[in-house]
Structures are given as C-alpha cells and as structure tokens.
Amino acid sequence: MVAISKIATGNGHGEDSPYFDGWKAYETNPFHPIDRPDGVIQMGLAENQLCFNFIKKWVMEHPEASLCSAEGVNKFKETALFQDYHGMPEFREAVAKFMGKVRGGRVKFDPDRIVMSGGATGAHEMVAFCLADPGEAFLVPTPYYPGFDRDLSWRTGVELVPVVCESSNNFKITRAALEAAYEKAKEANLRVKGLLITNPSNPLGTILDQDTLKGIVKFINEKNIHLIGDEIYAATVFMEPEFVSISEIIEEVECNRDLIHIVYSLSKDMGFPGFRVGIVYSYNDAVVSCARKMSSFGLVSSQTQHLIAKMLSDDDFVDRFIVESKEQLLKRHKYFTLSLSQVGIGSLKSNAGLFIWMDLRKLLKEKTFDAEMDLWRVIINEVKLNVSPGSSFHCDEPGWFRVCFANMDDNTMEVALLRITTFMHKHNEAMVPRKLCRRASLKLSLSRRRDDFMSPNMMSPHSPIPQSPLVRART
Amino acid sequence: MLSSKASCNSHGQDSSYFLGWQLYENNPFHEVENPTGIIQMGLAENQLSFDLVESWLRKNPDVMELKKGGESVFRELALFQDYHGLPTFKNELVEYMAKIRGNKVKFDPNNLVLAAGATSANETLIFCLADPGEAILLPTPYYPGFDRDLKWRTGVEIVPVHCWSSNGFRITMFALEEAYERAQKLNLKVKGVLITNPSNPLGTTMTKEELDHLITFAVAKNIHVISDEVFSGTVFDSPGFISILEAAMDRNLENTDVWSRIHIVYSLSKDLGLPGFRVGMIYSNNKTVVGASTKMSSFGLVSSQTQYLLTNVLASKRFTSKYMKENQKRLKKRKEMLVSGLKKSGIECLKSNAGLFCWVDMRHLLSSNTLEAETKLWNQMVCDVGLNISPGSSFHCSEPGWFRVCFANMSRGTLQVAMRRIKDFVERSNFMGRIKMNYQQNMSSLSRKLLSNWVRKLSSPDPNEHER
Numbered sequence: 001m002v003a004i005s006k007i008a009t010g011n012g013h014g015e016d017s018p019y020f021d022g023w024k025a026y027e028t029n030p031f032h033p034i035d036r037p038d039g040v041i042q043m044g045l046a047e048n049q050l051c052f053n054f055i056k057k058w059v060m061e062h063p064e065a066s067l068c069s070a071e072g073v074n075k076f077k078e079t080a081l082f083q084d085y086h087g088m089p090e091f092r093e094a095v096a097k098f099m100g101k102v103r104g105g106r107v108k109f110d111p112d113r114i115v116m117s118g119g120a121t122g123a124h125e126m127v128a129f130c131l132a133d134p135g136e137a138f139l140v141p142t143p144y145y146p147g148f149d150r151d152l153s154w155r156t157g158v159e160l161v162p163v164v165c166e167s168s169n170n171f172k173i174t175r176a177a178l179e180a181a182y183e184k185a186k187e188a189n190l191r192v193k194g195l196l197i198t199n200p201s202n203p204l205g206t207i208l209d210q211d212t213l214k215g216i217v218k219f220i221n222e223k224n225i226h227l228i229g230d231e232i233y234a235a236t237v238f239m240e241p242e243f244v245s246i247s248e249i250i251e252e253v254e255c256n257r258d259l260i261h262i263v264y265s266l267s268k269d270m271g272f273p274g275f276r277v278g279i280v281y282s283y284n285d286a287v288v289s290c291a292r293k294m295s296s297f298g299l300v301s302s303q304t305q306h307l308i309a310k311m312l313s314d315d316d317f318v319d320r321f322i323v324e325s326k327e328q329l330l331k332r333h334k335y336f337t338l339s340l341s342q343v344g345i346g347s348l349k350s351n352a353g354l355f356i357w358m359d360l361r362k363l364l365k366e367k368t369f370d371a372e373m374d375l376w377r378v379i380i381n382e383v384k385l386n387v388s389p390g391s392s393f394h395c396d397e398p399g400w401f402r403v404c405f406a407n408m409d410d411n412t413m414e415v416a417l418l419r420i421t422t423f424m425h426k427h428n429e430a431m432v433p434r435k436l437c438r439r440a441s442l443k444l445s446l447s448r449r450r451d452d453f454m455s456p457n458m459m460s461p462h463s464p465i466p467q468s469p470l471v472r473a474r475t
Numbered sequence: 476m477l478s479s480k481a482s483c484n485s486h487g488q489d490s491s492y493f494l495g496w497q498l499y500e501n502n503p504f505h506e507v508e509n510p511t512g513i514i515q516m517g518l519a520e521n522q523l524s525f526d527l528v529e530s531w532l533r534k535n536p537d538v539m540e541l542k543k544g545g546e547s548v549f550r551e552l553a554l555f556q557d558y559h560g561l562p563t564f565k566n567e568l569v570e571y572m573a574k575i576r577g578n579k580v581k582f583d584p585n586n587l588v589l590a591a592g593a594t595s596a597n598e599t600l601i602f603c604l605a606d607p608g609e610a611i612l613l614p615t616p617y618y619p620g621f622d623r624d625l626k627w628r629t630g631v632e633i634v635p636v637h638c639w640s641s642n643g644f645r646i647t648m649f650a651l652e653e654a655y656e657r658a659q660k661l662n663l664k665v666k667g668v669l670i671t672n673p674s675n676p677l678g679t680t681m682t683k684e685e686l687d688h689l690i691t692f693a694v695a696k697n698i699h700v701i702s703d704e705v706f707s708g709t710v711f712d713s714p715g716f717i718s719i720l721e722a723a724m725d726r727n728l729e730n731t732d733v734w735s736r737i738h739i740v741y742s743l744s745k746d747l748g749l750p751g752f753r754v755g756m757i758y759s760n761n762k763t764v765v766g767a768s769t770k771m772s773s774f775g776l777v778s779s780q781t782q783y784l785l786t787n788v789l790a791s792k793r794f795t796s797k798y799m800k801e802n803q804k805r806l807k808k809r810k811e812m813l814v815s816g817l818k819k820s821g822i823e824c825l826k827s828n829a830g831l832f833c834w835v836d837m838r839h840l841l842s843s844n845t846l847e848a849e850t851k852l853w854n855q856m857v858c859d860v861g862l863n864i865s866p867g868s869s870f871h872c873s874e875p876g877w878f879r880v881c882f883a884n885m886s887r888g889t890l891q892v893a894m895r896r897i898k899d900f901v902e903r904s905n906f907m908g909r910i911k912m913n914y915q916q917n918m919s920s921l922s923r924k925l926l927s928n929w930v931r932k933l934s935s936p937d938p939n940e941h942e943r
Contacts, residue, residue, distance in 0.1 A: 004699075008603040008767035015770065052550045059541065059549050066539045073532050073539075077525040083592075083750040118591050118775035119556075125774050129628055130481045134607070155602055155628070155771070193478075258476070267556075274555040274779030276591075290481040293488060294628070297595045301778035302751030 019392035047407035048271035050328035065310035094312035117278035118298025120265035143393035194226035203402035205350030235269035361399030487622035492869035567789035591775030593742035616870035667699030676879035678827030686722035708746025711807035712828035816894030838876030
C-alpha cells in the first residue's frame with residue numbers, strides 16, 4: 001500500500017489532546033433538559049450564544065442582507081460570481097469599522113489591509129506560512145489555546161516554543177519569561193521568527209495591561225521578530241480594565257510596523273463560528289500581498305460577506321450589540337463565579353472571554369499532571385461536565401481547568417452549578433454554606449428538537465460537532 | 476524577514492494567465508460605458524444559467540432568509556462549524572454528483588469532505604498524499620492555478636506529462652512513462668498523477684482508453700490518481716462523460732488496492748456558476764485520506780449559511796434536472812457560436828464537448844513557431860485587439876500557438892463584438908502579410924529592410940480603429 005504523506009499519517013492535527021477527548025464524552029452522552037437530563041454538559045466549547053435573539057431580530061428585519069427580497073435576488077448573480085480574493089469592498093469597510101468600534105474608536109483600521117481567511121484557524125496558518133519557514137519557530141505564552149498546535153505547526157512545519165507563565169504572578173507575561181523562551185529556542189537551534197499573543201487571553205479570560213504590551217513591543221523590536229496579536233475576543237471584554245489593542249500601543253511606542261500583525265474573526269465576538277469569517281490584518285505591505293494570494297485557499301463565502309457587510313454597516317445595530325453583548329457576558333460571568341466561590345471554588349480574576357480559568361489545585365491528590373487527569377476524569381464521568389484540563393493548554397502547573405459559560409442557556413447553567421455544588425459537598429468533609437444562589441423556579445424551557453437538517457445527535461445546548469474528532473482520528 | 480514562500484513567486488501570479496486579468500481589470504469592456512475596453516475571455520465562469528437559479532430563489536424566499544418552516548434557523552447555522560459538514564448538504568451533493576454521472580457511480584456521503592472551493596480541495600489532497608519534495612505528474616496543457624494550488628505551500632513538485640496536438644492532446648501510455656522516467660532522473664519520487672476531466676483548457680472529456688491507461692499506470696507504479704472533475708456538469712455533447720471511478724468499476728477494481736488510491740475533486744463553481752460561494756469537495760474511498768483531509772478542512776470550511784442555501788437548492792430534484800438539461804443546451808449553443816465565429820476568421824478550435832472555453836489553434840498567426848511569437852501574438856490580442864484570451868504557454872502547453880478562449884462568461888452581444896474584433900484583426904494581418912510577401916519577392920534587400928520597418932509601424936494600429 002503506497003504511503004500517503006507524513007502530515008496525513010502523523011498526529012500534528014493535535015486531536016489526540018484531552019481537549020478533544022472531553023468532547024467525545026459529551027458527544028456520546030450529550031445533556032438535554034428533557035431527553036437526557038443526566039447527560040454531560042458541554043463546558044469545553046468557547047462559544048458565545050448569549051446574544052442570538054438580538055441578532056436574529058436584525059436578520060429578520062433586514063431580508064435584503066440575506067439576498068432574498070426582490071431587489072436582493074437581483075444581487076444574487078453578482079454575489080455568486082464574486083470570487084475576488086480582495087474581498088467585497090463593503091465587507092472590508094464594515095469589518096474595519098467594526099474592529100475600530102470594538103476598540104472604543106481609539107484606532108482606525110484600513111480596509112485595504114484586511115485579508116480574508118477560513119476563520120481564525122485559517123488566518124493563523126496563513127500568517128505562519130507567510131512569516132516562517134519549516135523548522136523555524138514562534139514563541140507562544142502558556143497557557144495557550146490547544147488548536148495552535150495544529151493551526152501554526154501542522155502543515156507549516158513551524159515549531160512552537162512556550163513562554164512559560166506562572167500562577168504566582170497571575171500568568172503575567174514577563175520579560176524574563178520571554179528572554180528565557182528565546183534562549184531556549186536558540187539552544188535548540190531554532191530560529192525564532194515571531195511571538196504570538198492572544199489578547200484577551202484564551203484560556204485565562206484576562207487582558208494584557210499597557211505596561212506588559214509595551215514591554216512585548218519593545219522585546220520584539222529588539223529581537224527583530226514578528227508580533228502576532230490574536231484579538232478574536234476583543235469584544236468580549238465585559239468589565240474594567242478596558243481592552244488595549246496592539247494597534248493602539250504601536251501609536252504610542254517606537255515600533256517597526258512591518259513586524260505587527262493582527263488575527264481576528266467574528267466567531268467569538270459575534271458568535272458566528274459557522275460563517276467562517278477570519279481576518280488577517282497586517283501593517284506589513286508584503287505580508288498583506290502574500291496573505292491575500294494565500295487567502296484563495298480559504299475565502300469567505302460571498303453570500304456571507306454580503307450578510308456581514310450589511311449587518312456591520314448598521315451603526316445603530318453594532319453600537320447596541322456591543323453594549324448588549326458585554327452586559328450579557330458580565331451577568332453570566334458574575335453569576336457563575338459567585339456561585340462557584342460559594343462552594344469554595346476560585347478562579348483567576350478575569351474580565352473577558354467566554355470562559356473562566358478555574359482553580360482546582362487544592363482538589364488534586366498530588367501536584368502532578370496525572371492527578372489532574374484523574375480529577376478531570378472524575379469531572380467528566382461523575383459530575384458529567386466537559387471542562388478542559390490545563391495540561392491541554394500547555395499550562396505549567398497542574399490543577400487549572402478552563403470552563404466555558406457562554407455557550408448554554410440559563411437553565412443549563414443552573415444544572416451545571418447544581419452538579420458542581422453537589423460534587424463539592426461530597427468532596428468536602430467540612431460543611432459548606434447552604435446559601436446557594438438558586439433561582440426561585442427552574443423554568444424548564446423546552447428546547448425543541450432540531451429538524452433533521454442537522455445531525456440527529458444535535459440538540460440544544462450542543463456542541464456543533466456531532467461526532468467526536470477523536471473518533472475520526474482513530475479511523 | 477518573511478518566509479521563503481512569501482518572498483518567492485511560486486504563487487504563480489506572474490503568469491501571463493493572471494497578467495491578462497490585470498490588464499482586463501484596468502480597462503474592462505462594457506457595452507455602453509466602455510465599448511473599446513478589453514473583453515474578458517480568460518475567465519472560465521458559467522454565467523449562462525443564472526436566471527434559472529434566480530427563479531428558484533424567488534419561489535423559495537424562506538431559504539435565503541435562513542428560515543425553515545417559517546422559523547429562523549439563523550442561530551443553529553451561525554453555530555454550526557462541524558468540519559464534517561451539514562449531513563443533509565453532503566447527501567444532496569452525492570446525489571447530484573451521481574446524477575451528473577448518469578447514476579453509473581454511487582457516492583457515499585461519509586467519503587465526501589468539504590473544502591473552500593476546488594482550490595482548497597486540491598491543495599488539501601496534495602498535503603495528504605505527498606511530502607515536500609515529492610512529485611505529482613500532470614498532463615499538459617493544464618490549468619495555471621495548479622502551480623499555486625499543488626506546489627506553493629505544499630512544497631510538492633509538478634512533473635508535466637507532455638501531450639501533443641498531433642493526437643488531439645490525448646494522454647498516451649508513452650507520455651506517462653516518459654514523464655515518470657524524467658521524474659526519476661531528477662530524483663523525484665512520484666506519488667500520483669492528477670488529471671482534469673473534462674479537461675481545462677481543452678474542453679474535451681477523456682476517452683475510455685485514456686482512463687484505462689491512467690489506471691493501468693497507477694496500478695503498475697503504485698501511485699495515486701487524482702481526478703479533478705469540476706467541469707463534469709458542463710458536458711454538453713457526445714461522447715458522454717466517464718468518471719475515473721466508473722472506469723475503475725468497469726474493470727472490477729473495487730476491492731483492489733488502487734481503489735483506495737483514486738480520489739476525485741469537485742466543486743459547484745463551474746456547473747452551477749457559483750464561484751463566490753466557495754463550495755469545493757474531495758471524494759475518496761481511502762479512510763485515512765478522508766480522515767486527514769476532514770481535519771485539514773478546518774482551514775477552509777464552507778460557510779454554514781451557504782451549505783444551508785445549497786442543500787435546499789439541490790434538494791429540489793425537478794430544479795436540478797431542469798437546470799442540468801437547460802445549462803448544457805445553452806453551453807453547446809454558445810460554444811458553437813464561438814467556433815463558427817472563429818471559423819469565419821480562418822481559425823479552428825480543437826473539437827470539444829465540454830467546459831466553458833475552447834482550445835483555439837492560432838499557430839498559423841504566429842510569425843514563427845516559438846514561445847516568443849506566441850507571447851507577441853498574445854500581447855497583440857490583449858492590448859490591440861482588446862481580448863483577454865489565455866496563451867497556451869501559461870497552461871504549460873508544449874507547442875506554441877494555442878489559446879484558451881472562454882465563452883460562457885459574457886452575453887451574446889459581447890461575444891459578437893469579440894468575434895468581430897478577431898475578424899478585423901485577422902483581415903488586417905492577412906492584408907499586411909500579403910503586402911509583405913509581394914514586395915519581398917520583388918524588392919532588393921535594402922528596400923526590404925525599409926519596408927519591414929514601415930510594416931512594423933503599420934501593424935500596431937490605433938486601438939480605436941477596430942470598432943469601425
């Protein structure tokens with residue numbers, strides 16, 4: 001049997017990580033308030049489902065955005081034919097404007113620097129292809145999103161070198177940590193081409209302060225390496241301190257702009273992962289040019305460009321959405337963290353993102369990653385919650401878990417909290433305060449069974465992946 | 476500072492194929508606003524049957540509004556990012572693909588992997604089948620985009636399989652073996668052969684014989700066969716279309732090794748004329764390839780909004796049957812218009828039965844049988860005559876003088892203007908050619924030299940002249 005490629009047969013796709021294992025447990029037994037009340041609740045998927053009614057209303061009121069009014073159908077042909085990799089001008093303008101608004105109007109983005117990609121997943125791979133050759137390296141602060149191992153390395157051959165951040169200082173990215181990582185790369189004979197930061201952070205849910213950002217910009221300029229800022233959670237900052245983008249910092253400090261690139265997407269801020277709207281924004285003309293050619297491999301569907309262009313050009317809608325989204329996230333975050341603290345579970349203080357970085361170190365039998373895995377299996381199999389273990393984020397210290405809170409309705413949240421509470425009661429020998437935040441009545445909203453245009457396994461709240469990637473990885 | 480991929484030109488965009496587009500972009504023809512502009516005949520798009528799709532949409536506004544049974548499915552679609560794709564969409568796609576093949580082949584939706592256009596599908600397949608430095612054989616002439624799609628980021632090499640006009644550019648066993656040996660001499664490990672069937676740029680479907688050669692060759696050399704069948708729905712004349720899988724089934728190869736080395740690439744950009752929606756796919760009976768390419772599709776999934784729209788369009792069987800029939804009829808008619816128009820100017824086309832273009836023989840218009848002469852003629856066609864047609868060299872054709880001319884991406888009126896321009900150009904060239912011949916026979920060498928300078932000046936006419 002003739003071989004296929006090494007890339008295809010290896011495990012660079014990264015799906016053997018426990019991050020994806022948990023999804024399997026969920027998929028084989030997904031929670032449903034009526035049909036499967038004992039099923040696993042998905043808390044390992046960073047989705048933003050809190051503002052759909054708000055968005056849906058806009059979509060219903062603007063049929064021309066979906067190309068279906070009489071005049072809309074006449075636009076169909078033009079849209080269906082549009083495959084220019086520059087992207088629709090109105091799409092780029094709308095996205096640039098949106099990015100500016102999300103940053104409080106403090107920066108303006110140039111629509112001509114906006115390059116499309118197949119989601120942020122495609123954007124990251126594209127940036128890696130543009131900036132580094134196989135065998136070269138990017139520095140990435142830990143803990144980081146597990147998908148980076150696939151997105152930045154799998155087909156590109158680029159190595160990732162972790163910048164180790166520690167809980168002792170709330171996982172801050174220090175100069176010392178950056179230098180240490182850079183040295184480590186040098187010792188391993190790896191040429192460092194760039195530093196990738198995610199701000200706001202996944203999985204921490206925190207933002208980088210001005211000083212840290214300035215320090216980072218200084219560092220990359222000194223080493224003459226690229227800085228890639230993944231800002232896909234920019235609009236999920238629901239509380240002070242205010243978000244500071246790289247695009248703002250470079251206005252304030254001396255910087256070689258050819259080194260600065262931003263990755264963005266509408267999957268998190270707007271909750272549209274299915275529409276595959278990824279963006280690469282680079283201050284480097286050569287990178288814009290190269291990325292644009294590469295975007296042929298992952299253009300945004302013109303039908304979607306049209307919808308997004310219309311939606312994000314509606315200033316009134318956008319302004320209200322940004323406010324509404326923050327309010328909903330704040331509300332959910334507050335309730336969730338308060339409830340957890342009342343049963344003795346702490347989390348890293350955060351003000352952004354769709355998740356919290358939960359601290360379960362004291363529940364570990366011992367300070368090891370094996371113990372973390374044991375605890376994780378208990379949480380999945382007994383508590384029936386899919387949370388993501390810190391080790392899958394390359395966290396240096398065992399005992400941390402990322403728990404998503406924005407991908408479910410209020411009632412499912414209640415059930416999840418109840419399970420955690422019950423578990424903690426059983427776990428703690430000591431009495432836990434009975435004062436729990438419990439809603440007066442558990443309104444069982446009947447989540448309809450979805451029609452069969454989706455997989456029969458898909459019910460609400462659900463992971464959009466009906467069959468575990470792990471199952472596929474084994475075939 | 477940047478990667479070598481960013482700094483080199485393996486993106487292939489310095490090809491005349493793309494340069495022609497740029498020239499067109501700078502001066503695009505418009506019947507009213509820019510009647511002397513360049514007519515785009517270098518873009519293989521199908522614009523002939525949109526009215527049929529638009530009429531379906533008008534009757535089904537729910538679908539575009541992202542509704543089902545009156546209720547919005549916006550949320551479900553916005554969240555749907557499963558790289559396995561919408562199951563109903565894949566079911567419809569495999570049925571449609573089978574229909575195109577006269578239901579002689581049945582496809583399993585579990586073996587179908589979605590991608591962002593055939594561009595992404597081809598690249599992903601190469602990433603799955605070959606390592607950097609390995610090679611894929613490609614019969615010439617071939618689509619210029621392959622240089623980017625198959626090589627650029629994958630690091631895989633292309634080794635051309637030379638085909639010649641003497642036998643209608645058919646793929647012979649000899650040509651395949653010759654290419655394989657050439658690859659060996661270059662120390663390149665051949666992992667597969669990629670064919671486009673129906674062919675771009677030839678517009679022909681492969682014969683049973685050719686397909687058999689390919690399969691026999693793939694068995695003997697233990698390599699993969701990738702069949703890019705993106706134009707399979709554009710076959711408008713006999714002989715009919717035979718898919719590679721059908722040919723393999725005819726030889727009862729379903730339970731043999733080679734069955735899992737045959738892969739098909741398809742897309743909705745050509746038959747349905749929807750290139751903007753980025754709907755491409757890979758079909759493979761090889762579970763490992765399906766698994767790996769499914770994961771890779773994360774880098775270029777199809778928008779769920781688009782998957783939903785097209786699920787509904789394809790589910791309407793009456794519509795798809797009507798569309799297929801009518802579309803083929805219109806393509807045939809339009810192709811015949813181009814062929815007869817060119818014939819009136821003394822220009823022949825390769826006999827074709829598919830595609831959105833003709834492979835046009837302009838060898839007799841070359842000043843010499845060279846690449847330089849072809850490039851010169853191409854320059855004249857784009858800049859003086861105002862037609863962006865694509866030179867054979869950009870398709871790696873081994874013989875100069877052939878051009879690909881598209882006919883399905885414009886109105887009848889525009890095609891008529893194009894035919895008139897060619898006629899004028901040819902008449903002018905013939906006239907100048909005759910004058911040159913007469914005088915050269917009768918004049919001394921000095922006079923000849925003076926005359927050829929004058930002729931050269933005259934043969935670059937004022938761009939406004941061709942409208943007369």
